[in-house]
Amino acid sequence: MSVQEWESNEEIAIFREYLRIPTVQPDVDYTACVEFLRRQAGSLNLPVDVVYPALPSKPAVIIKWLGKQPELPSIVLNSHMDVVPVFPDEWTHDPFSAHMDTEGRIYARGSQDMKSVGTQYLGAIRALKASGYQPKRTVYLTYVPDEEVGGDLGMRELVKSDYFKKMNVGFSLDEGISSEDETYSVFYAERTLWYLRLKFSGTAGHGSLLLPNTAGERFNYVLNKIMEFRKSQVQRLADDSSLDIGDVTAVNLTQLRGGVQSNVVPPLLEAVFDIRIALSVDVVEFERQIRDWCQEAGGGIELDFEMKCPFVEPTKIDASNPFWLPFKMALKELGLKTRVKVFPAGTDSFFIREVGIPALGFSPINNTPVLLHNHDEYLRVDSYLHGIEVYKKLIPAVADV
Incomplete structure (x- = not known):
């Protein structure tokens, strides 16, 4: 044209x-x-x-x-x-x-x-x-x-x-999301989304002292544990080319707050994490792991979920879903090459699936x-x-x- x-x-x-x-x-x-x-x-x-x-x-x-x-x-x-x-x-x-x-x-x-x-x-x-x-x-x-x-x-x-x-x-x-190659992506699920704020309490005082049990020490311990876990997810992607970002858990530090003056050890530090939990991860066990890290850091850490979406069952992509096979066949008859994926972010399909209705992103x-x-x-x-x-x-x- x-x-x-x-x-x-x-x-x-x-x-x-x-x-x-x-x-x-x-x-x-x-x-x-x-x-x-x-x-x-x-x-x-x-x-x-x-x-x-x-x-x-x-x-x-x-x-x-x-x-x-x-x-x-x-x-x-x-x-x-x-x-x-x-x-x-x-x-x-x-x-x-x-x-x-x-x-x-x-x-x-x-x-x-x-x-x-x-x-x-x-x-x-x-x-x-x-x-x-x-x-x-x-x-x-x-x-x-x-x-x-x-x-x-x-x-x-x-x-x-x-x-x-x-x-x-x-x-x-x-x-769905556009594809940079000849394939078309079909999304049948989303990762579980959490926005988690951790509040680290600790000993406050003069910045010239080496005070015990400070908020900074506790923050450092937990941050290292979370970043080690994050590194493991990056490594999974590097080791297995069949995996997409939606197949692993994404954890990112997105906000930091705390302190009043450069020579004052603060009584409180806050850190916010954007967490997208893979379907293969038990969300209850994952939360328990984070709480265990907080206890290992010496306690005094509050978990505040700004958003804590529940785990929602993926849409079935087999014969048990009467709409899946006709959908798949239509794409095949059009000669389209498709890849079935977990959506890496969030869409309104989450709320559709949450009430038990099958949904596909495309x-x-x-x-x-x-x-x-x-x-x-x-x-x-x-x-x-x-x-x-x-x-x-x-x-x-x-x-x-």
């Missing part, structure tokens, strides 16, 4: 319009986004509801495509409306201009994460409806707020609502640098349009189970 053909393509125009809506965290105003999605639902002649599971400022837009057998459990095609902050000076083009260059790269925040998926669903359904197709199961397109800040006021509350329960969801698709993007949350995030026109073709195959595959 030429630049002129790209410019006049209806699906590309819709995608770029969506990208130009600056639903950027924090304090997102979703008004324009909701209006855009209402218009898209109207163009497809599909009913749309806007619900507010948490706050009036946090809407969830739900578009319904009625199935021929609506009594069957439904399919959810989920995406989030919000995007992460930008540093405009670091971008080659305005991050909310959806600039398209002569190579067909569309630069915009959200082009990969994940407004592309949200409008690819729409493009696929537009084509399927035009062909006369109607799904067996009802299909819901859900556009939720605040995923980029944890989803607490978005999907977490939506799945608890009476509205969601009436949707009778049997299976969900959500975002973004139909390959041979593309991973630029989510990065400067100059972009998606190529050919990748975007190919993604619509992929969903034209995937949606019937799971909706007709």
Whole structure:
């Protein structure tokens, strides 16, 4: 396709319009986004509801495509409306201009994460409806707020609502991550997320003394233990090329606080760790290990979990999940090479799986640098349009189970 053909393509125009809506965290105003999605639902002649599971400022837009057998459990095609902050000076083009260059790269925040998926669903359904197709199961397109800040006021509350329960969801698709090679990644689980604050108490006094049992000594002991464990996970990745980052436990020191003056030994130091626990690790045993290290350091250490997500069972990727084999077969029939992985970070699929609904993460993007949350995030026109073709195959595959 030429630049002129790209410019006049209806699906590309819709995608770029969506990208130009600056639903950027924090304090997102979703008004324009909701209006855009209402218009898209109207163009497809599909009913749309806007619900507010948490706050009036946090809407969830739900578009319904009625199935021929609506009594069957439904399919959810989920995406989030919000995007992460930008540093405009670091971008080659305005991050909310959806600039398209002569190579067909569309630069915009959200082009990969994940407004592309949200409008690819729409493009696929537009084509399927035009062909006369109607799904067996009802299909819901859900556009939720605040995923980029944890989803607490978005999907977490939506799945608890009476509205969601009436949707009778049997299976969900959500975002994945682009692949830099020819393969496509399919995510069936997420690691368990903890934000752990350790508070180290100890003897305070003058900085000229060698006081016993200081907060610094206790911090040093525990930090060394945690970093030794971290090193073991790095080594696992180095030793086994079949492992991805989602297969090991990630531990990172992210915040340090304490002290009042350079010559005063402080009575308290605090350290915050971002911990993503691998599926193979027993979370109860892992917490016990951390507590044991704190006792070995001499005690006086408080564990304060700023976030402590529970372990959530992975989605089954075998015949026991009736949606898995049709999903897998559809990708195979398209000739796509796939890799099944554990998602390294967090998505709204966590909350879907938490209430017992199988969910897969998938973004139909390959041979593309991973630029989510990065400067100059972009998606190529050919990748975007190919993604619509992929969903034209995937949606019937799971909706007709």
